[in-house]
Amino acid sequence: SIRVSPGDTYEKLAQQHYQINPTSREQFQKLLEENPGITQIVYLWGVQELKSKDNLEIQTVQEQSCATVLHLVQAIINSKPETIPKLWLVTRGTQRVISDSEVINPEYGSLWGLGRVIAQEHPELGCKRLDCDPNLEQTQILDSLVAELLSEDVEDQIAIRQGSRYVARLVQKPQQKPITSADQPVQLKLSEYGVIDNLNWQPMQRKTPLANEVEIEVAAVGLNFRDVLNALGLLKDYYAEHFNITSAEQLTFGFECAGKISAVGEQVSQWQVGDEVIGLLLHDGLSSFITTSVEYVVAKPKQMSFNEAATLPLTFLTAQYGLQHLAKIQPGERVLIHAAAGGVGQAAVQIAQLAGAEIFATASPSKWEFLQSLGIKHIMNSRTVAFAEEIMKRTAGEGVDVVLNSLNGEYIPQSLAVLTPKGRFVEIGKIGIWEKEQVKEKRPDVSYFPFDLQEAVQQQPGLIGQLSEELTQQWNQGKLKALPHKIFPSTEITAAFRYLQQAKHIGKVVVEMSQTFGEPKSITAEASYLITGGLGALGLEVAQWMVTQGARNIVLTGRRAPKETAQKIIEELETAGATVSVFLGDVSQREELANIFQQMQALLPPLKGVIHSAGVLDDGLVQNMSWSQFTKVMAPKVQGTWYLHQLTKDFPLDFFVCFSSIASMLGSPGQSNYAAGNGFMDALAHYRRSMGLPGLSINWGVWASAGMAASLAVQNQQRMESMGLSAIEPERGMQALGSLLSESQSQVGVFPVNWSQFIRQFPGGQKIPFLSDFISQVPSLTQKSAFREELEAAMVSDRHKLLTTHLRLAIAKTLGWKDTQKIGMRQPLFDLGLDSLTAVELKNRLESSLGTSLSSTLLFDYPTVEALVEYLANDVMPIDFSSHLDQTEKALDEEDVVADGSSQLSDITELSEIELEASVLQEIEALEKLI
Ligand SMILES: NC(=O)c1ccc[n+]([C@@H]2O[C@H](COP(=O)([O-])OP(=O)(O)OC[C@H]3O[C@@H](n4cnc5c(N)ncnc54)[C@H](OP(=O)(O)O)[C@@H]3O)[C@@H](O)[C@H]2O)c1
Structure with a gap:
């Protein structure tokens, strides 16, 4: 393997170490010629150490990222190697997975936009993007990185967070409902x-x-x-x-x-x-x-x-009452906290730590790393009772002073057994717990405290006040923290x-509850609004819309003076009562932009909103694209957005909206530079949110009769239509903008699309994982007995297969999956992530769709699709299924095809953590009787 670092000139620094100038296409060509037979290329310059962004040299970063990758790809294409190397683009903290706060390096967002186009124009490179965990040190990233490089699956947009692997999926935005609007609670x-x-x-x-x-x-x-x-x-x-x-x-x-x-x-x-x-x-x-x-x-x-x-509330009050009021935990004591990664468990950990106790925690292994990060030294498995032996070993046979228990069954005697003489056993479980007499019999010396917070509060008026007073002090001093x-x-x-x-x-x-909680983001007459690229088609549309919404001070910027049509619209807006200021300047030049801000501050009411709509196109295929074509298109989107962000970050803005494009969300052949520029804006919107600033990137589809799209040749417009993309009518577009302004998403795509037509344009389109939600729609199972009717109407020979498909759909739906292919016929469903609770839901689902009642232990007794089908067909459904051997065989053949995917799934499925509840539910049959 060889290592390559950025520099000014091309040099071989050591045996396997080169230096290269990212902006020189020839140097990449030379590098490949000197090193034939490369099979994998991993771009790692995007895995940066955390640095302050105040002095970010945005241009240099783009050269080291986009120029490097552009020239590298061009060199590969030109050198026509026998084996085409696979390309990995690795970043860290550039994509949002769980929360906006993960996006700490937005400057590499452009690389993700570029990568999407490379993947489309050059599928042979198998270009994959990986975003590493921003919370780990560089050295800690290595393991997951190596695992990814060796993995063979089809995912091409991957992120690692807290040891888990995430893959990107486009999902339909849920219909927004006015949740806390006073008019319609x-x-x-x-x-x-x-x-x-x-x-x-x-x-x-x-x-x-x-x-x-x-x-x-x-x-x-x-x-x-x-x-x-x-x-x-x-x-x-x-x-x-x-x-x-x-x-x-x-x-x-x-x-x-x-x-x-x-x-x-x-x-x-x-x-x-x-x-x-x-x-x-x-x-x-x-x-x-x-x-x-x-x-x-x-x-x-x-x-x-x-x-x-x-x-x-419930977690801390329960833990405080149990550990402080009942067990009266003392400094230096040992306390065993079961299910320590759960809600009450986490509160108990904090309270015990604050009290100076030594913690022994149980949790399922997937959560051990997290508990370690809290400084807990003794961590044991909550899935077996081996913890008891382990505790006795670690405490030289002495045991623990206090147990905070939430598990039942065999866990109770085992936990009692590890208590020191006169130990305290706090029981917060409710079902299957021991009676006082039972405990007394086993451990007469132990103080036993079973309790239910609700009951305790009812019996002791003032208890909530007392507990919350104790806790509030610690919360306010930061000694106890949010979970x-x-x-x-x-x-x-x-x-x-x-x-x-x-x-x-x-x-x-x-x-x-509400995405609009707090002040509504309305447009007001007392504020100013800046629209960059405001003299262009969409900028003018937005200006007109804003004035209809009540804006009275609009600033439009562009590099050139308004054309006739723009001038006419400006006059109309002024007639309507608005003040429209036109400030000329290039957004990608910091001084010119700063100058515009100075003028705004001197002349206009406070700035409350920014719509960043400046942009240019210069299309071409990656292989022909020059770096200057890149810098031209990226300038307003990358530098422009960065400077806008820097210059406004101390202003109390209501919104900061980037007009991005589907090019960076879905890729767009021929627009690698444009996708890169927009990809940066997408990442920046998340980054701004992570700083508590407003930020929204809208990935627009093509607009009707306006601007960039209208300047496309008619032929091109027809091409768009044939790709399944129809144009956004201005009125609908503005409606979307209006509602997005008061919502909390940082990035949303807005485009009318016919998915099946859209997907058809890509080779192997059906397999694009990112779009899988739109390819295999799982039909709704909510209709009660529609399936039963379908089954009865089907030919006898087809019924077996129908039932199998139906079961797979029901399982997928219960597990929250879209893809039924991952469910093998003989795969234990509990390996796929089914647990006692999801099993209840699946049983309920099947009961209503099959129109028959089923035993609560159905999934425990028949834990594979194959067993279920056989049981339902032969013993439950009053329908003729006349067993067809060939059909079963066919179903099993299908399983071979999906075997790979499913074995991985069992690895990534999380084990149940709330041992309290999960174990309670082991005996579902017994549950209702016991309560
Ligand atoms: N129209 C669409 O279908 C569509 C679809 C998706 C996304 N978008 C995005 O929406 C935005 C607006 O599109 P549009 O259709 O309105 O395009 P447009 O009519 O071409 O307007 C863009 C405006 O940006 C200005 N501009 C370009 N570079 C600039 C710079 N460095 N500094 C200041 N101003 C600059 C241009 O004026 P000067 O050249 O005079 O500076 C132009 O008036 C673009 O960012 C585009 O990427 C548009």
Whole structure:
């Protein structure tokens, strides 16, 4: 292997080390000639150490990234090597996976845009993009990098985060609903028990608070496992008995929330409208507004966001009550915390650490690394009871002073056994827990504290006040922190439930109720708005739209004076009452842009919004593209956006919108330079959000009758149509812009497309993983007995196959997958990620689609597709399936094809973490009886 570093001249620095000038195509040619037979090229200059971006030399970075890759690809094409090397583009913290805060190196975003076009124009290079974990040191990235380089799968846009591998998928943006709009408040409801997809937001009535109540406008909700159990209908008898809730429609969700007081009852003096609070022990937190007794309201720690605050109440109050009030944990004591990566577990870890105790933690192995990062030394597997032996070994036979237990079955006696004489056993589990007598029999010396927070609070008025006072002090001083959490917008509520159900999380799952919580992003007459490229087609469209929205001060910039049509529109806008200022200058020249800002500041009201619409095209194939063609097209998009970002970063803007293109989202043959420029803007929008600044990149499709698209020859426009891309009508485009301005996404594509036509244009298009959501649509299974009818209507010989396909679809849907091909006939479903809870959902799903009732242990008894099909066909369905051997064989043949994919899947599937609940549910049959 050889290593190559950037420099001014071409030099061989050592035996296997070269220096090269990124802007010289010839030097790359020379490099390849001197080193024939290269099979893999890994671009690693994008894996930068974290540096301050204040003095970022954006031009140099683009040379070292895009110019290098451009010239490298050209050299490969020209040298026509016998074996064509595979190309990897590696960056770090350039793509957003879990949150915007991961995007720390946006300057390499251009490389991802370029890579997408290379992949299309030169599929033979198998160009793959990999974004490494920004939270790891350079040296720690190596393992995952090597694993990727050796992997053979079809994924070409990959990211590594916290040891997990993520792949890019384009998804349809969920329909935005006005979640906390005062005009139309909503509440989460369930249409029917059993399947998480039955959850939906319904309009609700606000309730005036009674004398001692407050109303809270909910901003964020911490999900609890009980929410999932409720949706699945596992607690329905309990709810009927205790709360008189006899149907799914009556049920509400959400036990804790963070938000702002929106109304107070007559006797409430401690809270005022606008106070930021936390609500706990609720039953309807997943609502725009809730009304609750003041007793269940606690002040939100000031420095925490609503999302962070939503992770606190139930977890910390439970852990504080258990460890401090009941067990009275002391410095230097040893405490065993089961399921330590879960919500209560995480709060307990913090409380025990603060108390100076020594922690022994259990968790499933996939979460050990995380626990280690918290400084916990003794970490054991929560999936076996071997922890007991391990603890005795590590403590020289002494054991632990306190156990915080949440597991049941064999875990209870084993945990009791590791207690020191007179130890304390705090039990926060509810189902399958031991009676006091049982504990006494086994360990008479031990103090046993089973409790339920809700009951404790009811029995001890003032307990919440006391606990929250103790905790608030620590939260405000930063001694106790918000738990790690994963946020889902309320529009993705089913994904949030599913995520919790599959126990993929560490800490908490939080639902962000409103994406517009806080000030609405309206356009006002008192502010100024800057539109770069404002004299171009879309810029003028936006200006006109803004004036209709109430803007009165618009700044349009461009390098050249307005043409006649632009002048005419400006006059019309002025007649309509707006002041339109035209400032000429090049956005890619920092001084010229700074000069425009000086003029704006001197003459106009404060700047509140930026629409960055400056851009030029200069198309060509990668192999013919010159670097100057690149710099020309990238200048307004890369330098221009960077300088705009720098010059506005201290302004309190309402929005900062980049007019990007589908070229950087989907690739666009012939537009590598344009895709690179737009790719930078996409990454920058995430980066800005990570800094708490507004940022939005819109990947527009082609606009009708305007600007760049209109300047395309008619022939080209027809080409677009034939590719399945139709034009955006200005009115629809502006509507989209308007709604996106008040939402929280950082990057959204807006384009009318016919997917099957679009995909057809690419060789092997059906296999583009990024678009797989649009290729294999899993049909909806919500129609109750449509499948049963279909099955009955089918020829007997076809039924077996139909049932098999149906089962695979149902399994995929339950696991949240789109692709049924990964489900092998004989593959144990529990290896694919099915667990006791998803098994309940799958059973429910099958019951309704097959129109028959099934045993709760169905999936445990028949844990493969093959076994299920046989059982359902032979023993359950009252339909003739007359067994056809050849059909079964055919199904098995298919399995060979998918074997590779499925074996990998079992590796990446997370094991269930909430051992508390998962183990409780091992005996699903017994559950309802026990509650
Ligand atoms: N139209 C579409 O179908 C479409 C689709 C997807 C994305 N977009 C994006 O939307 C934006 C606007 O497109 P459009 O159709 O309105 O294009 P347009 O009519 O060509 O307008 C672009 C404007 O940007 C100005 N500009 C270019 N480079 C500049 C620089 N360095 N400094 C300052 N101004 C500069 C140009 O004026 P001067 O040359 O006088 O400077 C021009 O008036 C572009 O960024 C484009 O990438 C457009």
